[in-house]
Amino acid sequence: MSLTTPARSRALAAGLLALVLTASTACAADEPGTTGGGSIKIGLLASLSGTYQSVGKEIRDGFELYLDTHDGKLGGRQVDLVVADEGNGAATAVPAATKLLKQDRVAALTGIVGGGSVAGVYPLLQETKVPLVGSNGRPEIKDVSRVWHTSYLSDEPGAAIAQHVRDNVKGSVYAIGPDYQGGWDELRGFTEAFAKAGGTLANPDGKTTFTPFPATTNFTPYFARIKASGAQAVYTFYAGSAAVDFVKQYAQSEIKDIPLYAAGFLTEGGVLNAQGEAARDIFSVLNYSPDLDNAENRGFVAAWKAKHDGSPTTYALASYDAAAVLDRAIGAAGDDPTPEAINAQIGKLGQIASPRGAWQFSTVTHSPVQKWYLRQVRQDGRALSNTVVGDLATIGR
Template sequence: MSQLTRRGALRLFGSLGAAGMAAPVLSACTSSGNDAAAPSKGTVKIGVLTPQSGTNKSQGDDMRQGFDLYLNLNGRRLGGYDVQVLNADEGESAASGKAALEKLHKDGAVAVTGVANAAVMTEVRDLVESAHIPLIGSNASPQLLNTLYIWRTSYVDTEPGAALGEHVASKLNNGTAYMIAPEAIGRDGIQGFQNTLTSAEGKIEGPPTYVPQGTTNFGTWLNPLKNNTNIKAVFAFFSGASAEAFVKNYAAAGLKGKIPLYGPGFLTEGPLLAQQGATAEGVWTSLNYSPDLDNATNRRFSAEYQKRHQVNPTTYAMASYDAGAVLDKALSLLDGPLSGETLNAAIGRVGQISSPRGNWQFNQNRSPQQRWYLRQVRIDGAVLANNVVSELVTLG
């Protein structure tokens, strides 16, 4: 199916009324342990820890909506248990995120999902381990966690760059790649890209450029690139307001169409693309998901998400939907009493997850072994969209 036809079909499915869609979707998505006619195994409290205000609010909205969609398509049950969702605001700092998780633990959450901020994930690590609370992280992805109770349905921050390195190396034509990212939080992304690019005999333009977190004016770093004929690609590891600004600054500097711009999917993901508008056209990104992937699970997920929220789902929504699937399978595997310890052990046995991104499973580091896709921002009908061009590599 062509990209245009594929998206058109999703919009058609998304516009159908509940009577037309409910029966096939529910029968396909409901797990064997969630028969609405079967007696409930009891109630399980699941914490959803996401930003509800501030710079990461849009990601938090997507994460909550993705998890909620899984519940709605499964009769508000996971593994035969009725679910009581405990929502908590992680805020914008490590301290606020830790305080929110402490409250979820106090309120009886047997497991938690969410977390948008990598600093929060690092801050709560010791609490999660000592309290034996399984945490299914569906966004924040620092490389080094080394825990027993933290699992991730998203990816590790080195992987978006690692997925692109070999592809970009093949496009350099004896030129170089310039790398730019925010201080501290961008180092994993740069490392992943640089390692795979140089392994594929690609060359780097000097040391990586690290800019202060929150930077929105990039002229100081972009203007010198105009006259450097050796640079054949730019890799930019930005998200949020910095990503919006970087793409706009890149076009304003006259680099759009002159030097191809590459980055992780969150450089142009979700509302950012609408905010960037035409300045983003042509940007190349790598990501583990796109709403135009043509598989049965994604057709159901994407159509239902569009019907409920009138927008395409993002990777944040997808990873949170998958967190629901992980908990569903794990809870269905329990034979004895439910506790953080028994649930965590069951998560280790869930095996393959049928996902909108394509099937995946946890690796030894408790993150997904999954396919990565090359996308480009292109006109799709009347709007710009991140269109899948090809598969890149399997990582994890």
């Protein structure tokens, strides 16, 4: 039996201490969102392929613009941004979100284009206890304790413009949109508010016409139905490539002289450039326009144009604001910005300065209480643009 020398004892103690420190560091690195060196991991899920690719890219670029203009940091911590492709809906969004939440172990999730994707990802948020700061429309969710949106609820655009349409259209209105969660919500918001305002739908049986999604690229048969209905105006929601197809075909159809009202996504961003002259005079409702005159918007638009062609969209704006929300919440979460701590601080933010104008989260829905604007596609210099022509309702509940 050999005895341990004092020198050997000190060496063993030092070795044990090193093992303890290594294990401690490894455990800390395993915490969701931590990547070492005081940085934080954020997941961004958006449609970078498929029908809504243009929307997804705007969401990604809006978030990245905030990082670019804030030294790549949120809450004073360097951000490791992990981007994943949502694709066309829940079937591709859920596995992408699973990787972000369970393998990459992000501290917070942002983005998400489709309402169906939000519904599909929702159980994962409940399981992993990671907050979502979404930046596009979403359906109604019963438990929003970890779900926040800097954009809107999907039924709000239609609800905001319904009274205006009722007041300015002398006759019935035909409602049409895509047959999926986002389309159902968007058109329900309009039709319910329009009925309350005393309006009448021209659709058969007074029910919205839904077109198969994403299969419908030829809308001509639907235009024939609209003409036969005797409608004096049309209200619709489409976005991405479907919006381009709808608007171009509408302008060449037998109903081209019937006024067209829409949720603003119909003519938002790059789709307006693709639609060109076919989009002229379309009225739309949205929570943002790049021509809003406030200091935050002037700075935002200037920063966007320094990096991108054209003007920023509501998608970019909402994602920029999502980064701003996370910036404040992570900073307020202290030395240990866990997902739970970040989520708790989001609920305490109060009013948020934004390029769209000041807004705050509803305590009931965790979506913005905000003003909505009436826009019309008009000539702006050498190009067509969505020009604000009036204020509509302030909505939030």
